[in-house]
Amino acid sequence: MELNADFSKRVVVHSADMPWVASPMPGVERRMLDRIGEEVARATSIVRYAPGSHFSAHTHTGGEEFLVLDGVFQDEHGDYPAGTYVRNPPTSQHTPGAENGCTIFVKLWQFDLDDRTQFRRDMAAELGPVENGVARAELHRDAREVVSYVVLEAGAQIVEDVAGGVELLLLEGDLSEGDTRLKAGSWLRLPDGMALRAVAGADGARLWMKTGHLPYAQAPAV
Numbered sequence: 261m262e263l264n265a266d267f268s269k270r271v272v273v274h275s276a277d278m279p280w281v282a283s284p285m286p287g288v289e290r291r292m293l294d295r296i297g298e299e300v301a302r303a304t305s306i307v308r309y310a311p312g313s314h315f316s317a318h319t320h321t322g323g324e325e326f327l328v329l330d331g332v333f334q335d336e337h338g339d340y341p342a343g344t345y346v347r348n349p350p351t352s353q354h355t356p357g358a359e360n361g362c363t364i365f366v367k368l369w370q371f372d373l374d375d376r377t378q379f380r381r382d383m384a385a386e387l388g389p390v391e392n393g394v395a396r397a398e399l400h401r402d403a404r405e406v407v408s409y410v411v412l413e414a415g416a417q418i419v420e421d422v423a424g425g426v427e428l429l430l431l432e433g434d435l436s437e438g439d440t441r442l443k444a445g446s447w448l449r450l451p452d453g454m455a456l457r458a459v460a461g462a463d464g465a466r467l468w469m470k471t472g473h474l475p476y477a478q479a480p481a482v
Contacts, residue, residue, distance in 0.1 A: 288309055
């Protein structure tokens, strides 16, 4: 399967308007945002766990990062409430599930295969001071990418003009990017060479963002 697999193009997906599609695991559904591959895939998705659902134990051969959007995600390492950002690098293992249900934004097979850095972050606890209506938390940085959590006050502007592309998921509020109005659940990917210039609406905006990573996008090594 190839979905939004041309990384030289701008893509916007309003995920809240998409239907949920069943995964191979009962009670686990997903909305696919981009994908190269079948069940082993370089993939970006929103995944919903019904109460009591879970995946079987598995190893992250290509790494996994996720953000808990609502509910509490769980595995043998602990509970991860909404607002938690997690990186599980290549060779890490777990048995994920959700006793009471949850929704996560997840990216698979998008790590440097030599990365072994594993962590969890409470995004709100990492926020820095407000400057020009914008507060930021840098969640992760390496030679390939920077991952951030950004909170904008009403009318505040965000500008990202860096090499390697920009990707964001709007978590709350609304954001105008050119002629496009992004709402909660909207996912935007801008290719290398295209700057992000966006303005928050009357209720402000909260977003997860990654920059610099698109030149490394490729099919999983299987």
